[in-house]
Amino acid sequence: MTTFHQFSATRLDGQQISMADYAGKVVLVVNTASQCGFTPQYAGLETLYKKYAAQGLVVLGFPCNQFGKQEPGNADDIAQTCHINYGVSFPMFEKVEVNGTATHPVFRYLKNELPGVLGGRIKWNFTKFLIGRDGKPLKRFAPFTTPEKMEAAVLAALEM
DSSP, rough: OOOGGOEEEEETSSOEGGGGGGGGEEEEEEEEEETTTTTTHHHHHHHHHHHGGGGGGEEEEEEEOTTTTTOOHHHHHHIIIIIIIHHHSBBBOOOBBBBBBTBOOHHHOOOOOOOTTTTOOOOOOOOOEEEOOOSSEEEOOOOTHHHHHHHHHHHHHHHH
């Protein structure tokens, strides 16, 4: 059986990371964008991360430019927006595609496991996927679902 931990991705700094590094943690994967109406969710994601990191939560941000070209910058631009504007300290990865033939394998897997209302597509930036400590996807959240509204689900996953 395939799990999230079998995949890898490249961080903004160019380092290849195995998702197996997050085995035993609850992971929240988010496709992000720096120039989106939902971009202020970075602050809520950072708050969740800081509040529950000691209990095993990690947030992983994956910038995407497929929706309204709202992530046009390079890795340095993305890092600056995240760190300076929102104080993001959770891991951020290189820009990926989340729909279409070039979909990153992490998102291909997550969409297959948790298809959502559009079937196998992601509707917009800041779609979120909650993954259990065992690497099994647990829940998908729509872009308009704020991190604050996800806190109960995060807590439940941490207690599993």
